Each structure stands twice: as structure tokens, then as C-alpha cells.
Amino acid sequence: MNQNAPATDPVQRTPARVNDRRGTDSRPAMTGRVGTGFGIAIGLIAAWQALVWAADLPPFILPGPGRVAFALWDNAGLIAGHAVITLTEVVAGLIIGAVLGAATALGLALSPAARRVIRPVLVITQALPVFALAPILTLWLGYGLWSKVLMAVLIIYFPVASAFFDGLMQTPRGWLDQARVMGARPWRVLLHVRLPAALPSLASGLRLAAVYAPIGAIIGEWVGASQGLGYLMLLANGRAKIDLMFAALAVLVAMTLILYRVVGAGCDALVRRVS
Amino acid sequence: MTAPSVTLAGLADIGGAPLFGPLRLEVMAGAWTCLLGPSGVGKSTILRLIAGLETGAAFDGTVRASDGGPVAPRVAYMAQEDLLMPWLDVAGNVALGARLRGEAPDRARSDALLDRLGLWSHRIKRPAALSGGQRQRVALARTLMEDRPIVLLDEPFSALDARTRSQMQDLAAEALAGRTVLLVTHDPGEATRLGARNLLMTRDGLRDAEIPATPPLRAVDDPETLRVQGRLLQELRALA
Numbered sequence: 386m387n388q389n390a391p392a393t394d395p396v397q398r399t400p401a402r403v404n405d406r407r408g409t410d411s412r413p414a415m416t417g418r419v420g421t422g423f424g425i426a427i428g429l430i431a432a433w434q435a436l437v438w439a440a441d442l443p444p445f446i447l448p449g450p451g452r453v454a455f456a457l458w459d460n461a462g463l464i465a466g467h468a469v470i471t472l473t474e475v476v477a478g479l480i481i482g483a484v485l486g487a488a489t490a491l492g493l494a495l496s497p498a499a500r501r502v503i504r505p506v507l508v509i510t511q512a513l514p515v516f517a518l519a520p521i522l523t524l525w526l527g528y529g530l531w532s533k534v535l536m537a538v539l540i541i542y543f544p545v546a547s548a549f550f551d552g553l554m555q556t557p558r559g560w561l562d563q564a565r566v567m568g569a570r571p572w573r574v575l576l577h578v579r580l581p582a583a584l585p586s587l588a589s590g591l592r593l594a595a596v597y598a599p600i601g602a603i604i605g606e607w608v609g610a611s612q613g614l615g616y617l618m619l620l621a622n623g624r625a626k627i628d629l630m631f632a633a634l635a636v637l638v639a640m641t642l643i644l645y646r647v648v649g650a651g652c653d654a655l656v657r658r659v660s
Numbered sequence: 661m662t663a664p665s666v667t668l669a670g671l672a673d674i675g676g677a678p679l680f681g682p683l684r685l686e687v688m689a690g691a692w693t694c695l696l697g698p699s700g701v702g703k704s705t706i707l708r709l710i711a712g713l714e715t716g717a718a719f720d721g722t723v724r725a726s727d728g729g730p731v732a733p734r735v736a737y738m739a740q741e742d743l744l745m746p747w748l749d750v751a752g753n754v755a756l757g758a759r760l761r762g763e764a765p766d767r768a769r770s771d772a773l774l775d776r777l778g779l780w781s782h783r784i785k786r787p788a789a790l791s792g793g794q795r796q797r798v799a800l801a802r803t804l805m806e807d808r809p810i811v812l813l814d815e816p817f818s819a820l821d822a823r824t825r826s827q828m829q830d831l832a833a834e835a836l837a838g839r840t841v842l843l844v845t846h847d848p849g850e851a852t853r854l855g856a857r858n859l860l861m862t863r864d865g866l867r868d869a870e871i872p873a874t875p876p877l878r879a880v881d882d883p884e885t886l887r888v889q890g891r892l893l894q895e896l897r898a899l900a
Contacts, residue, residue: 569760659747
């Protein structure tokens, strides 16, 4: 999973770099950012259409953007219904995974005994490919929402716990000395010094989680489901409705990007409070 | 508050290599003692030992207060870095100790301190909005807020420009009057202005340095103080 981490960086950094070049005034920078994103989207769609034309691909192999847009329009209600299911799974997984991950990090940071016992267990569970668990989870939890939520939870739990824990263990020593001389209680140091100091680390874990969580939900839906975008994609694929499959995929991508932006904005607000 | 004197006696080594030999350091009751010497001789380690902090050195000896009471719980500590929490405003930073102990902060006292140190108009600012001198004044206010009889200062003014540094010395000397203060410093001028007793720490142990006949806080342009400062610098140069 970790090898996926750099893949999210361009999403995050490219706009920021464009920002810097355009100076300190935020309005032109914002317009520039949206403009750049728009430009990239237009470019990708044009390349897609060009590929369809150049290779003379039939619609059941690769439908053009126009055909996909039409499928999206035509099946808007159907896709929206399935998207709501997937979004529910993703958001529930994100919230539960983030809370569990953060709680684990806090527990580990507070207790050296917990670190000795639980940390190796955590690492061992990471050696287990979460994808391979999907059929078992479906077997145990059924075809409903919860097997997908749990997949999302499993996939984001470790990045969140790991990032936040690292942050909690890297509190500047001077602050800890200061707290010690003041006669502070350990859990109060955790709450008032180590936790705020670790929020930027938690934020980077949460940003990763926002992009990972949909992966978990979709895998869960592929393995066994009766609703959701992943289910719809498999169904459309099986019936050679490739345009519908691409329409569902486009909605999934849009959903993930919006989720990433929303979580990112929340994280930025969080980090601004402590820096 | 009657401040006791503090005596550290013993030796320390790091991984078997001696850091400082058997020595006996007495910090005068209710006055400033300055500790000077080359880097790496163990000055900060002594400060940390008195404060009850981790040092990385094995210390074989004792730290005692003249009144027989415990030392570490009666210590306040101020370092070269201001150690302010960037997410708390000035008032929050000054009241940090109470918050970390789970006590209700004494607002009247912290307000009075902010006023006394000229920080009242900055009280709702975050540290990032302050200059280095102002930040160190907040750190001093936080130290005073702790109201401890023993105050340990580890080069607290060394990162400041000369003008701000001398102003901070004035402020600290006045604010910490009557407390037992141990100041670790590299600046002979600072020690000569502030010290009631100045100690030179070397590999061979501690020895008293000359201090001016006038009581601290000495004027920055007092000829006698400047002469002693020059001599102290000569002594420090001779060590290296």
C-alpha cells in the first residue's frame, strides 16, 4: 500500500506550485488553479477522443467521451442511486477508520507497554494484503454495506495510525522538558502538547485515507454486492454496456477527487490552527 | 518566598567517559549565580540534573536544597528557545503550567504579569506574530507565572540582538529578584552584569571568577564592570 503514497503527491503539489508562481494575490492564483485543473481535464478528454478516432475503436472496447457523457445523462438516476451507496460506505469507512487509527496512535503514544505489544501486531497485519480479505469479509458480514465499510476501514486504519503515531513521537524535546519541569501529568502533556504538535502528521494520514477509502469500498463491491458503483461497473461490463461502466467510473473519480478536496480543506484548517 | 540555596555534588560520565569530575556547585540563595565555560564541559547537564530532566549522562551524586526540601518540583526553567506553543496565544502560553497540571489558571496574576512585562497589548496574539525579543519576554512571563523559588536559565538571551538582550537582562534581574537563579551563559558581559557569583567550569572543575564590587544589576557602561568583563573574557580565551 505504501508504494501508492507518492502517487497522491502530484495531485496535491502541482496546483500549489502553480500558485506560488502566480504571486501572493489569492484571486488570480485561485482562478489559475481552477483554470489549470480545467485545462488538464479538457486535455485528457481530447486525448481520449483522439485515441478513439485514431485507433478506430468500437464503442464496446472504448467508447468516446461523448458517448460516455450521454450514458451518464441517460442513467443519471441509476448511477446516482449507486453512487450514494458507495459514498455512504466510503464516508462511514473514513470516519470509523480515522477514529480507530487516531485512537490507536494515542494509545501507543501514551503507553510504552502497548507499543511493545501492539506495534509488531500492526506491522504483521500490514503484511497481509487487505484485498485478499475481501471474500472472507463478504462471507462473514454478508453482501450489505458493512463488509465494504470494513474494507475501507482496514485499508485506511494503518496509514492514519502510523502517520499520527509518528507525529506524536516527534514532539520537540524542549517542549516535553518544559512540561516535565512544570509538573505536568503525562496524559495532559499528550492532550495539550503532543497532540496539537502532531496534527499536521494526522492531516497527512487523513489526506491519504481520503484517496484510499474508495479503493476499499470498490474492492468490497466487486467481490460481492447488490448495489454501489463497483457493483454497477461489474454489471455494466458483463452486459457489454461499456459506456455505462465508464460513466460510473467517471462518477467514482469525481467523487474521490471531491472527497480528497473536502478532507484536504478540513486538514488545512486543522493545521492552520496549530501553526 | 524564601529561596533556598541549591548544592549539586558528584560526578557524571557519558558511556564511561567522564563528563565532569567530582565537583561541588553551590547556587547562592536568593541571588544570581552564573556558570561559564567552554562548550561540552557539562554546564547544561548540570542545569538539567538540578531540574530533574533526562541528561544522557550517568550522574553519581546528590542535588540538595539548603532547607532540606525537594529541588526539582520547585524549579522553573527557561531555555534559549522560547518553547512557546504556536497554537496558543500569549495569555495561553503564560498560563500553560496550570493547564498542564489541570489547575484553574490564576487570571488576575497572569494579567498582572502580562502588564508588568509590557505584553498586555499582545495577549491575544500567537507567538508567530511576535518578534524574538517579545517571544522571550513571554517565556519569562511563563517562567514567572510558575512562581518557583529556584530558576534555571540556559542561555535564555543568547539568540537576541545586543540591545534587546540588555533590556531582557534588566527585566529578568528585576523580575527574578529574591529567587535562587542559576544562569548558564557564554557571554562574559552578561555574567558580569548579572552575577552575584560567577563560576568558571572547566575539565578540572569549578573555580570562582572575579566579580565587580558593586551589586548586580550593573550598568552596561560601568568602567569597573567592563574591566571585569574583559578579564573574564581573557580567562575564557585562555581555557580554549
